[in-house]
Amino acid sequence: MNEGGQPAWNWGRCVWCVELTSANMSLDEEEPSSFEMVLPGLHGKHLGMKWTLRGLGLYSTNYSTNYSTSGAHGFASIVECERERGTSLPMLRSLYSELHAIFVLLQQEVLQDKTRRATLVAFSRNYRSVMKDCMEEIQNVLSSNQNHQGENELANQISQLSALELIWHLCEVLFMESLQMGHLLPMLLDWVRLHSSALDQMAEDVTQSNCPAEHSDYWDVVCGFVLQARMQEARKLLAQSIIPDGECSMYAAMDELLRTMPHYVAGHTFTEFELKWKYWHDECERLLSEGAFPHCQLRLLCKILLGDAKALLGKKHLMPWYHFLVAKLLFNNPTVKIGEVHNYVQPCLDLYGCGREMEPLDQILQVAFDLNYNQVIKDCSLTLSSWWFVSHLADLLHRCPQFQLGSDLREFLLFEYATDLLSHHSLWSLAPAYLDTCGESGRACLELCLVRLPLQSEKKAQKVLRLCRERGMQDQERSICKQMAMKALRSGRLGSALAWSLRAKDSAFATRIADRFLEDYRSYGFLPHLDLIDSLGPSMLVSDRLTFLAKYREFHRLYSENHYKEAAQLLLSLMMARVAPRYFWLNLMTDALPLLTQEKVVFTSQQCYRLLECLQEIVTERNKESAMNEDAQAEDIIIIREAIASNHARTVIQERTEKVL
Incomplete structure (x- = not known):
């Protein structure tokens, strides 16, 4: 806080953080117009630039000063400049979440057509309450900070939030509440009282002293209370004065003036209030003209009550110009209309020496008093380094x-x-909740950005997928599932990769993963993730290869349960239907060996002929392509052929015997 209790905020400059793989740099904010910065890896080079989702991407180029390619080769340096969003503190991230919750509720009210003025005022107060809670949390952290680390950042955040809440509250008074209540001044006084922390701190110091009346700030606090129409507090503090003999009547007269000062009450007419005000004002003039206050401080108080310009100006050190404005209205035009306030603004600014170069806070408050709500939004947009304040305020005013x-x-x-x-x-x-309110452009942005979010975990992927499902973004949902499937495949998690590919309904990728399952079977002799394969159900139809994998798993299950006939029939149907990949046919023939060598005949003679046809196709395919393990395959083929021949012989004998019998 600076003199007068105005928030001391360094407005109007965006802070940029430069992020590099090996180092992080933060830029100095001291220079308001421009600064020069050396970027590691890019110094002295010609730069290219591209806007990214996070900020500005800078990279070195191979172009010389005459715009011809230099032909140099090497490693390119890429630096991403990101604007500071003010979310480094956990309390600020909590603030964003709370604002989001209120925003969502407000949009629901809009859909139900319940955005009456009283409703908007209630939502505005909820927004301000969240800001105040955040300030209190930061203040608690600052008070308990024993190591004094980051005190400047914490204090700066409190000052910024205080200034933002000051602006928001004034917009609430001028653009929403005053039109609902009618009388402006009581709401402006509440606005002043809620943002007078300097006076409250001074009053606490005075009242906690051994002798408040002898404190150096005693009369300043009394005058400060009067300037904010806090008459009861002023009277209570005035009663603690050391009153010499013979001056009791003087203090009693001042106490009576403070007690009887009229205040507008809702339901009364302006005419009735103006009559009471005139009578009270005349009484103040009479007492002052009769010399009822020889005490200099009491006389000054009486002049303040009469709205004397010099008396008010003498206390300007107690308050910023906008508090002075409200005090001037209080004692000179208590029934001021909202459209008349702007006539008092510029004189108050001139008295405080706010010339051509106004502080951004003063400028925003000025245009707010001028009821130029569009300019308030524009000035806040240009001044603030974050969008959260102006976006929520604009949305509320839009209603x-x-x-x-x-x-x-x-x-x-x-x-x-x-x-x-x-x-x-x-x-x-x-x-997404904010982009949902931005029409077609918001949906288009959401469709582009959701699929580009870095998915560090499956939990985050599930969150993104839920957002896609809620908005009917099926293409984006499939794209995210494909990303997760590829990520799982690269890390060797075949089960997870298969599950994600099924969610994406990606036939090609599911085929690729099924091939990996079969390759593992050929290498290690067993199928991985049997529980996942068993639970495929209709999902196996996504690809032929996946269908084969599920049926092949069913063959192993039938064989393990000693259902040899059914297993043999299924194995043969897989080969004859050509759903099995060519490279796996020899494995299927190898799986047929235990069935061919069973004591009890499993394959019929007709099935043996079909097995021989399949085996011949394998031999023909093998002759066309040279194999690395040619000798081993040749030996396997001979063994399988002999087993088929033996089984066929036994089958013929058994079939003829059964025919004779």
Whole structure:
């Protein structure tokens, strides 16, 4: 806080963080206009640039000064410059989440057509409450910080949030609440009282002293209370004065003036209030003209009550100019209309020496008092380094029927805020709710960004998929499943890869994974992830190879349960239907060996002929292509042929015997 209790905030400069693989750099904020920075790996080179989701990507190019290629080869350096979003503190991330929850509720109210002015005021107060809670949390952290680490950052965040809440509250008063309540001044006084922390701290120091009346700030605090119409507190503090003999009547008269000062009460007419005010004002003038206050401080108090310009100006060190403005209205025009306030703004700024170069906070408050709500939004957009404040404020003001805040401006601000959230590692899930309110452009952005989010875990992937399903984005859902399937395949998690490919309904990828299962079987002699294969169900129809894998697993199950006839029939049907890959046919023939050598005949003579046909196709295919393990395969083929011949002979004998009998 600076003099007068105004939030001391270094406005108007965006902070950029440069992220490199080996080092992180933070840029100095001291220079307001421009700065020069050396980027590791890019210094002295010609740069190319490209806007990315997170910020600005810079990279070195191979172009010389005459725009011809240099022909040099080497490693390219890429640096990504990211604007600081102010989310480094956990409390601020919590703030974003709370704002998101209120925003979602507000959109639901809009859909139900319940956005009455009272409803908007309630939502505005909820927004401010969240900001205050965040300030309190940061203050608690600052108070308990024994190592004094990051104190400047914490204090700066408190100051920024205080200034933002000050602006928001004023917009609530001028653009929403005043039109609902009618009388402006009581709401402006509440606004002043809620943002007078400097006076409250001074009053606490005075009241906790051994003798408040002898404290150096005693009369400043009394005057400060009066300037904010906190008459009961002023009277209570005035009663602690050390009153000399013969001056009791003087203090009693001042106490009576403070007690009887009229305040507008809802339900009363302005005419009735103005009559009471005139009577009270005349009484103040009479007492002052009769010299009822020889005490200099009491006389100054009486002049303040009369709205004397010099008396008010003498206490300007107690308050910023916008508090001075409200005090001037309080004692000079208590029934001021909302459209008349702007007439008092510029004189107050001149008294405080706010010339041509105004601070951004002062400028925003000025245009707010001018009821220029569009300019408030634009100035906040240009001044603040984060979009959260201006986007939520613009959305709320857009709901006010008496204002014509352009929907394009509102959508632009929400769009920028949402894309900013999407680039954050933990706040990305808040962005879809904002993009949903941005029409076709918001949906298009969401479709592009969701599939480009880094999926570090399956939990995050499930979150993204849920967002896609809720919005009917089937193509994006399949794309994400493909990404996760590829990621699982690269890490050797075949079961997970197969599950993701099935969710993506990707026939080619499912075929690729099924081939990996079969390759593992050929290498190690067993099928992995049997529980997953057993639970495929209708999903096996995604690809022919997956269908074969499921049926092949069924063959092994039948064989292990001693259902040899059914196993033999299934094995033969897999070969005859040509669903088995060619490279796996020899394995199927090898699997037929135990069935061919069973004591009890399993294959019929007709099935033996078909086995021989399949074996001959394998031999023909083998002769066309040279194999690395040619000798081993040749030996296997001979063994299989002999087993088929032996089984066929036994089958013929058995069939003829049965025919004779």
